[in-house]
Amino acid sequence: MVTQQSNKSDVFYPETDGKPMADNTKQFRWIVVIEQNLEWLFADNADVFVAGDLLWYPVEGNNRLSTAPDAMVVFGRPKGDRGSYQQWKENNIPPQVVFEVLSPGNTQREMERKLLFYHSYGVEEYYVYDPDRIRLEGWIRSEDGMLDRIESMLGWVSPRLGIRFELGAELQLFRPDGISFFSFAEINQLLDQERQRAEQAEQQLAQERQRAEQAEQRAHQMAERLRSLGIDPEAL
Template sequence: MRHNKHLFLKNQILTTLKRMENRWPTLTLNVNHSPMPVEALDYHFQNQPNVYVSGDLLIYYEKGSSKKSVAPDVFVVFGVPKYDRKIYQTWAERKTPDVVIEIASPSTYKKDEKEKPELYQRLSVQEYFQYDPTGDYLPQPLRGRTLDDKGRYQDIPTETLKDGTKILTSRLLGLELRLEKYKLRVFDPLTEEYLFTYSEEADARRQAQKEAMHERKRKEWAQRDALLERQRADKELQQLAQREALLERQRAEQAQLKAEQERQRANKLAEQLRALGINLDAID
């Protein structure tokens, strides 16, 4: 019973997530918060201890120089332990990021387009993606590049769906970056579902629990109504049986009364005939 309850709640959460997909904002920058893909990707890789996901975190890439640093909006590193860091030092971690996502803004888009591709190429960042939420700063609102055999960036081909959605496939992440009307979403082709953040999953869980409670209440009310209906039907049947019994008793009493009246009439007739000297007993 407990397993069925958990399975029901899990299905409710998945259903709620799918229904709420189009209502959630995606990939918005905030000065005090990491962009949403950090949380979504971290949630996606939560069970893989050697995948580190972060964003807006200073990456120092040259030992002894505090100026040699960069802070990607989103980056993913495979092969390093998953734990919170205040800074990321490539020589200490012995690993540079594998995937970087930069989100264009008025103050960063020029560096994202010119300086950072050269830096990330030099740091052997395997995949570099750029996203322009407004479409005002970059030639393409979504662009992806991957290192070739010579260590040079080559554009990742863009696929366009019938509805106009642009798709870039990240071979390393095993995911798709999808641009839907200037909104960037991360899609898992294996599950055929969009990635969600911890907060979105929690919202969906609360919503699913609320809906499960409503469903439970609905069933309880339905059971109560069914019970009341049964009780009403039983009462009606009981009343009907009582009426039938009463009618049957009345019919029996009427039959007895009629029989008694017939007997009395017969006796009276016999007395009248005897008074006339007619003996009915002597008549064959």
């Protein structure tokens, strides 16, 4: 009896795990704040990929082994849209930094599984923020290859990202230049401004296109007029 072996290239990798990105508005706001600010922090670096709630498959051929960090940063991979992060298609580079934002629905067992996953598949820095308890935890990969808990996150500076963590009434994050991360309200305002600029640019382009069409139409009418007078416009 001959047993057929499945081809790894035939394996289907879903682009969603069927779970919502966030369980509540507070968790959603913090995911957006962290992911968007990281996007802007590395906007000028073409080889840093930032994503939020994107399924990460670390092993080719295994579509059951995956997780979707609330935010992740991958150094050494180009920006661009992806349906999922399939590591074997990304020079086998795992996300070096991941963030999780907790909601009341997250269980201790679930978070222990996530920690084990990130330890097993190459994450260098792992940060967890609980916005309800105002609690921040972090892990960093040590020389012996283990993800070790960071003793104190107050004033901690990420080796990879260069950002500083502080805790007050809520989590505070600072860029390497000392500027604080934009808030959720500020992000919405910036995105509205970007949308308005895009709409204005589109309107301007449409106006320029209309003027060009009108000029072409006038030139055509003039040429026809000259021909009616027996003048060849090509000879002018």
